[in-house]
Amino acid sequence: MPENDRLSVCLDEINLEFVEREATPKLLMKLSIQLQLAGLSLSNTVSFLEVFGIDRVRSTVHNWVHKADLQPESGRCPNHIAVDETVIQLDGEQYWLYAAVDPNSNDLLHTTLETTRTNVIADQFFAELREKHDVDDAIVLVDGAVPLHRACEKHGLDFRYERHGNRNNVERVFREVKRRTTCFSNCFSNAEAETADEWLRSFAFAWNQLI
Known part of the structure; x- marks a missing residue:
């Protein structure tokens, strides 16, 4: 799969149903989640948003990642x-x-x-x-x-x-x-260990989409 297609699929699968009154454009939220899971620090992810005139703190991005509740795809049949x-x-x-x-x-x-x-x-x-x-x-x-x-x-x-x-x-x-x-x-x-466990599952989702 071409790299651009991988990125598009990853963005499409990030569910933002948890969003209620978030002023940040959803595309930028998805990009921020993807970038953070792909290796960008929270501080640098916040700096990325500032380029688009979006002022957010690290805890906000952290919460986006966890509330998205990303999971690696199930139903595989490996040999x-x-x-x-x-x-x-x-x-x-x-x-x-x-x-x-x-x-x-x-x-x-x-x-x-x-x-x-x-x-x-x-x-x-x-x-x-x-x-x-x-x-x-x-x-x-x-x-x-x-x-x-x-x-x-x-x-x-x-x-x-x-x-x-x-x-x-x-x-x-x-x-x-x-x-x-x-x-x-x-x-x-x-x-907390539970928070780290959730992050690791989100990391697994991003790893599978982007490797």
Whole structure:
């Protein structure tokens, strides 16, 4: 798909039904949401709006992103899935990010942010993944994490230990998430875990549209 078409599709799928009395033109709101999720800091997104004579604060743009409630598309049927977990820092606290990626398209299929790492959480992650996508016939690529192995076995999923290869796709996603949460701390400073979890789902939506 040409890059211009990707951008148009991304804008079209941003729903602004939450808007009641917002004076900002909806196209600029959509562009601001897209730019922020694609990598622009809140401060620079505010500066972008100023070019068009729109004076908004960072918290306003932050609220637009969260109220849009963007989600990665469901109903995928991948033949391989790379699944991993990694630690990210949120306002000085440690959290576990779980993610599933289609290595053929690099699309993020599902993410969740948890305060700890257990067999129960891994099981829940795969249950949610199966609800969203048709993955029962897919080969799940995992590293040596025992909770992931156990969860695959519990759900009857065919999994394969792979340290590199197609699993590099999920590592690429994790690197970008860590870059965003480190460089753009104004998205995550003093944020609740639930807010960060919502942002990560929105990030997944934008990632799938723009990669």
